[in-house]
Amino acid sequence: MRFGKTLVAMTLFLAIFGAASARAAENSWMGTAYVGYAKIIENSDNAKYSVPGGGLAIHGGAYRMLHPDLGLGLELGYQHYGEKDYVIPAEQQGKAGFSSVHLTLQALVQGTHGTTRPLGTLGAGWYSLRTTTSGQLLLPDGTPIPGNHFEDKRNDSRFGANLGIGLQFHPKNSSVLWGLEARGHAIFQGWPEKSGGTGTLNVLTLAAGIHFS
Numbered sequence: 001m002r003f004g005k006t007l008v009a010m011t012l013f014l015a016i017f018g019a020a021s022a023r024a025a026e027n028s029w030m031g032t033a034y035v036g037y038a039k040i041i042e043n044s045d046n047a048k049y050s051v052p053g054g055g056l057a058i059h060g061g062a063y064r065m066l067h068p069d070l071g072l073g074l075e076l077g078y079q080h081y082g083e084k085d086y087v088i089p090a091e092q093q094g095k096a097g098f099s100s101v102h103l104t105l106q107a108l109v110q111g112t113h114g115t116t117r118p119l120g121t122l123g124a125g126w127y128s129l130r131t132t133t134s135g136q137l138l139l140p141d142g143t144p145i146p147g148n149h150f151e152d153k154r155n156d157s158r159f160g161a162n163l164g165i166g167l168q169f170h171p172k173n174s175s176v177l178w179g180l181e182a183r184g185h186a187i188f189q190g191w192p193e194k195s196g197g198t199g200t201l202n203v204l205t206l207a208a209g210i211h212f213s
Helices: 002-022
Strands: 029-040 053-068 070-088 092-112 118-138 144-169 177-192 198-213
Touching: 002 118, 029 070, 029 092, 029 118, 029 177, 053 092, 053 198, 070 198, 092 177, 118 177
Parallel strands: none
Antiparallel strands: 029 053, 029 198, 053 070, 070 092, 092 118, 118 144, 144 177, 177 198
16 A cells, blocks of 8 residues: 555656646657666575576656756656576575566656767656566475476565666757666565565666657
8 A cells, every 4th residue: 555655646746846847848748768678786695596687678758847957757667687597405496587667756867958968867666576486396305396396476566766877869850869878776675585584676777768759
């Protein structure tokens, strides 16, 4: 329930700012669409599962431009982090895969002069982390137990935040800007540890996309 309340508060916050800035500019809305690569940045030594090699990242947003160089909006994104074999001694072995979806209140800062312009973004909100595992249970000596194959899918809602920097490229006589972006995500209490607890899941995304109005 607390995540639902957070999303309601984020939407109201955006609506209030959007209404206040309705006269700020003639083209007061901006959209973004990005695609790229996502990678979990964690040390396998303290992780319950092996760290996969990475995968697809997609995100898009809609922003009310409070000023030509400042926008506030909502972003929806998906990250697939890949799959990798793992072994938990005397317990289980198999393959684990990870992905996440996020809906965040996002701030966008961008340059307004020149054909190459800096950009930055900061956001926070809801992250849904999906973990899939499949494999076999093990005896204390590490031998697989015959007939004990398992499959498990789990979705956990968490609070997370992200911070990114990049560049925009503005072709002459075009309303579309091309962008390159590097972003770090922190999903709090989202990463299973060997100790049995959970820590912050740190993720890096690299993406290319467009900004349009």
